[in-house]
Amino acid sequence: MGHPVERETGEAARSELPPGQRVQRGWPVTHYGPVPKFRPERWEFRVFGATADGEKHGWTHEEFTALPYTTVVADLHCVTKFSMLGAEWGGIPARTILEIAPPARNVTHVMVWAEYGFSSNLRLSDFADERTIFATHKDGELLTAEHGFPLRLVVPHLYAWKGPKWVRGVEYMTTDRRGFWEERGYHNIGDPWKEQRYSYQEEPGDGPEL
Numbered sequence: 356m357g358h359p360v361e362r363e364t365g366e367a368a369r370s371e372l373p374p375g376q377r378v379q380r381g382w383p384v385t386h387y388g389p390v391p392k393f394r395p396e397r398w399e400f401r402v403f404g405a406t407a408d409g410e411k412h413g414w415t416h417e418e419f420t421a422l423p424y425t426t427v428v429a430d431l432h433c434v435t436k437f438s439m440l441g442a443e444w445g446g447i448p449a450r451t452i453l454e455i456a457p458p459a460r461n462v463t464h465v466m467v468w469a470e471y472g473f474s475s476n477l478r479l480s481d482f483a484d485e486r487t488i489f490a491t492h493k494d495g496e497l498l499t500a501e502h503g504f505p506l507r508l509v510v511p512h513l514y515a516w517k518g519p520k521w522v523r524g525v526e527y528m529t530t531d532r533r534g535f536w537e538e539r540g541y542h543n544i545g546d547p548w549k550e551q552r553y554s555y556q557e558e559p560g561d562g563p564e565l
């Protein structure tokens with residue numbers, strides 16, 4: 356069965372594959388729409404919505420990439436059933452964003468926004484997970500354009516669509532709202548260990564009405 360990887364959190368690794376997944380050799384490119392061109396002078400990372408101070412927060416590319424860097428070893432599980440195992444993601448933990456631009460007390464969910472209006476919603480607890488990371492690097496190298504350069508979110512414990520490539524910001528929300536794939540038939544939560552692939556599998560309370 357898989358390979359036990361020592362997580363930097365000290366937590367025992369889940370070495371098995373989630374149900375219904377198979378290992379993919381190499382790293383395929385999967386997304387909807389074109390690959391955006393990175394324009395550093397126009398790029399800004401924004402935090403908005405229900406912030407604690409009621410203000411919007413923004414960072415230039417230079418400012419954002421100067422935030423403290425960490426690595427997380429994590430697998431990528433695509434809902435189309437392939438998994439890419441054991442990548443080392445480098446970047447800025449989501450928790451850092453929650454610390455430097457805190458949400459209001461009544462925030463329960465976030466919408467993560469990417470180029471071209473792509474979005475994905477997460478429970479605040481999933482976003483705040485210590486392994487959720489805004490990645491700039493994979494295995495020590497800058498991400499390539501097709502894999503999300505300059506920035507992608509990785510949420511290790513959820514299906515990969517929950518991690519937008521070309522991410523540009525986070526909206527703090529006081530109620531849940533569906534993102535791009537969550538509106539188009541995919542599960543609102545997307546836990547691969549529970550095989551939460553499609554919205555028809557949702558139980559009451561898993562997500563807003565469709």
Ligand SMILES: Nc1nc2c(c(=O)[nH]1)N[C@H]1C(S)=C(S)[C@@H](COP(=O)(O)O)O[C@H]1N2
Binds near residue numbers: 384433473503
């Ligand atoms: N902006 C954006 N991010 C996205 C997607 C997308 O369509 N648009 N697809 C997601 C899906 S379904 C998967 S499986 C992963 C794939 O990442 P990869 O192409 O680096 O393997 O990106 C995710 N992030």
Ligand SMILES: [Mo]
Binds near residue numbers: 385432433434515516
């Ligand atoms: Mo996917």
